[in-house]
Amino acid sequence: MPYVDDLPLKSQIFEAWKDRLGELGFFIDWGEPSCWACGFHYGAKYDIKKSDAGWSEILRCWDRIPLQRCHIVPRSLGGANDPTNLFLMCRECHDLAPNTTIPEVFFEWAQRQSFYVRDSSKILAAFNAYGIEPADQEELGKLIMSEAFHAWMSDKVGSHRPQSNYASVLSRFTPATLIGLAVHYRRTNIAQPQTD
Numbered sequence: 001m002p003y004v005d006d007l008p009l010k011s012q013i014f015e016a017w018k019d020r021l022g023e024l025g026f027f028i029d030w031g032e033p034s035c036w037a038c039g040f041h042y043g044a045k046y047d048i049k050k051s052d053a054g055w056s057e058i059l060r061c062w063d064r065i066p067l068q069r070c071h072i073v074p075r076s077l078g079g080a081n082d083p084t085n086l087f088l089m090c091r092e093c094h095d096l097a098p099n100t101t102i103p104e105v106f107f108e109w110a111q112r113q114s115f116y117v118r119d120s121s122k123i124l125a126a127f128n129a130y131g132i133e134p135a136d137q138e139e140l141g142k143l144i145m146s147e148a149f150h151a152w153m154s155d156k157v158g159s160h161r162p163q164s165n166y167a168s169v170l171s172r173f174t175p176a177t178l179i180g181l182a183v184h185y186r187r188t189n190i191a192q193p194q195t196d
């Protein structure tokens with residue numbers, strides 16, 4: 001059967017996989033769609049609100065979610081546009097996933113993805129970029145949370161729409177933005193926040 005846009009609908013991919021995901025070690029909440037690899041959740045607005053939602057509502061919810069339909073074996077390597085060769089993942093996982101003819105390689109990679117781990121490594125990379133030693137990171141983290149810093153930075157930040165990223169905890173401001181400003185704030189000593 002021909003698929004719209006040449007690819008099956010997300011709900012068709014979900015239906016093809018829903019019973020197999022658990023066996024492969026992927027735990028998906030049918031009413032709270034998230035990336036099948038890293039587990040990133042797009043927020044409550046995409047979730048099923050009612051506990052007695054019917055199957056058609058669940059399918060609609062999977063069609064709405066901004067996950068991408070990613071080939072397990074890429075088309076360029078002969079992979080089919082079939083639900084069994086497609087996996088629903090966030091944009092970042094789509095960019096990072098392996099492209100080989102061996103599905104096992106894809107699954108081994110996908111099973112070990114975690115958006116929390118990935119987020120932490122980005123924050124760590126930003127600390128490193130500004131030369132912040134591990135011993136100093138907690139202190140700077142507190143400064144970032146302080147009201148004084150927030151008041152100071154409010155007219156100095158630009159939000160960034162991630163290009164290959166999902167909306168993470170720091171999605172509105174990249175880690176480099178927040179940590180860079182905190183370092184600058186502390187260095188220029190404009191108004192040291194009260195520490196208690």
Ligand SMILES: [Zn+2]
Binds near residue numbers: 035037040090094113
């Ligand atoms: Zn992901």
